[in-house]
Amino acid sequence: MIATPSSQAARILQHLCSKGLYGDVTEWCEMRGDCVWVVTCPDCRTSFTIDDDEYEELVALSRAEGQSCGVAPVVWTE
Ligand SMILES: [Zn+2]
Numbered sequence: 116m117i118a119t120p121s122s123q124a125a126r127i128l129q130h131l132c133s134k135g136l137y138g139d140v141t142e143w144c145e146m147r148g149d150c151v152w153v154v155t156c157p158d159c160r161t162s163f164t165i166d167d168d169e170y171e172e173l174v175a176l177s178r179a180e181g182q183s184c185g186v187a188p189v190v191w192t193e
Contacts (some may be wrong), residue, residue: 124167127154127163127173128173128176128184130156130161130163131154131184131185132182132184133187134184135183136156137185137186138157138186139157140154140186141153151164152167153188154159170186180193
């Protein structure tokens with residue numbers, strides 16, 4: 116059992132990895148240019164909204180874990 120995650124990114128990763136899944140990632144941008152990331156669990160459809168920093172943390176954590184779960188860093192729009 117993993118200790119209680121300290122960040123939203125860690126919570127999302129734990130949720131997805133407890134099922135061995137990749138989340139569906141969507142980027143939402145407002146007209147002002149503020150963007151958020153929405154990660155949706157493909158299993159129970161729970162969605163998590165995170166900002167750029169948290170998304171980067173989530174990607175980094177996914178890589179660090181080295182597991183087949185989390186988020187796939189495929190959606191780079193720069
Ligand atoms: Zn779920």
